[in-house]
Amino acid sequence: GDSVTQMEGPVTLSEEAFLTINCTYTATGYPSLFWYVQYPGEGLQLLLKATKADDKGSNKGFEATYRKETTSFHLEKGSVQVSDSAVYFCALRAGSGNTGKLIFGQGTTLQVKP
Amino acid sequence: DAGVIQSPRHEVTEMGQEVTLRCKPISGHDYLFWYRQTMMRGLELLIYFNNNVPIDDSGMPEDRFSAKMPNASFSTLKIQPSEPRDSAVYFCASRRGGRSNYGYTFGSGTRLTVV
Numbered sequence: 574g575d576s577v578t579q580m581e582g583p584v585t586l587s588e589e590a591f592l593t594i595n596c597t598y599t600a601t602g603y604p605s606l607f608w609y610v611q612y613p614g615e616g617l618q619l620l621l622k623a624t625k626a627d628d629k630g631s632n633k634g635f636e637a638t639y640r641k642e643t644t645s646f647h648l649e650k651g652s653v654q655v656s657d658s659a660v661y662f663c664a665l666r667a668g669s670g671n672t673g674k675l676i677f678g679q680g681t682t683l684q685v686k687p
Numbered sequence: 688d689a690g691v692i693q694s695p696r697h698e699v700t701e702m703g704q705e706v707t708l709r710c711k712p713i714s715g716h717d718y719l720f721w722y723r724q725t726m727m728r729g730l731e732l733l734i735y736f737n738n739n740v741p742i743d744d745s746g747m748p749e750d751r752f753s754a755k756m757p758n759a760s761f762s763t764l765k766i767q768p769s770e771p772r773d774s775a776v777y778f779c780a781s782r783r784g785g786r787s788n789y790g791y792t793f794g795s796g797t798r799l800t801v802v
Contacts, residue, residue, distance in 0.1 A: 619792075622790055
């Protein structure tokens with residue numbers, strides 16, 4: 574079945590460091606890919622998305638490129654801030670048919686220290 | 688738009704009691720999802736609806752759990768009887784129908800504690 578695998582956390586960085594959170598997926602067809610962010614005590618918020626191979630999603634300085642050849646959608650940010658501390662979830666929706674179901678990775682906790 | 692609204696935000700109940708969680712999706716969204724989040728199991732999809740009809744309830748853990756969507760603006764998730772292992776944060780989410788790249792909008796969640 575379809576699945577998403579993320580790098581384990583927590584990831585601890587100093588402010589202004591470069592961030593990469595790895596995400597790989599297994600899916601049939603051509604899924605849409607998403608990154609969600611969850612701040613403490615809140616629900617998940619859509620951070621960015623990509624719908625086809627080589628698309629780059631970007632938002633708030635975060636970027637991720639849909640790589641079909643490596644089945645990956647790694648999240649990057651050039652300079653993190655303390656306010657980026659949160660849990661980040663990679664997710665996919667199968668592109669074949671409109672099943673409506675998002676499949677999430679296990680989440681990666683990011684801690685940014687001043 | 689007020690977003691997806693869940694109530695209550697926090698619920699503490701005794702084992703064996705009935706618990707009802709409520710969700711109001713965003714107006715015009717055709718899909719509604721119930722997720723459960725725990726440290727051990729992460730985010731689990733319990734059930735989802737399309738146009739008020741349950742489509743996939745394979746994630747519902749057992750018969751103690753039931754969900755309804757009587758109309759397009761309201762859904763409930765009921766646990767009867769509740770058990771301590773049901774303690775978790777329960778999220779409701781909704782999205783528009785049609786294209787597969789529409790994202791979900793999540794509510795703020797209900798933190799359930801069963802003692």
